[in-house]
Amino acid sequence: MNDLNEFQKAFMETLAIIQETCVQTALSKNGNQSIEEKHYDITSDIIVRIMEFFDGHDNSKIGRLNIICEKTEESLKDNPLIxxxxxxxxxxKGTE
Known part of the structure; x- marks a missing residue:
């Protein structure tokens, strides 16, 4: 994908790192969880890490991202600030 700009590349690379980290973490866990519990754990881990990425709490070079609804122009993170x-x-499920 040579057509991507630097921001786009960094964004996609960060998502790939999140996926790899979450899968490797899940594979390294030994436990007596059901397959359903394992799926909830890995998907919740991925979603939380993506939200951390958007909040700027990761190690990427990108920093905080702001998600804006095109229809209403509201920011996902504001009013109230979250x-x-x-x-x-x-x-x-799976974030207990």
């Missing part, structure tokens, strides 16, 4: 990675845990 940290996505904290709030999303209230909605996901």
């Amino acid at each position: 940290e996505l990675h904290d709030i999303v845990c209230n909605y996901l």
Whole structure:
């Protein structure tokens, strides 16, 4: 993909790192979880890490991202001000 700009490349590379890290973490865990529990754990881990990425709490060079609804022009993180990675845990299974 040579047509991507530097921001786009960094964004996609960060998502790939999140995926790799979450899969390797899940593979390294030994436990007596059901397959359903394992799926919830890995998907919630990935979602939380993506939200951390958007919040700027990761090691990428990108920094904080702002998600804007094109229809309403509202920011996902404002009014009230929230940290996505904290709030999303209230909605996901596997984040206990």
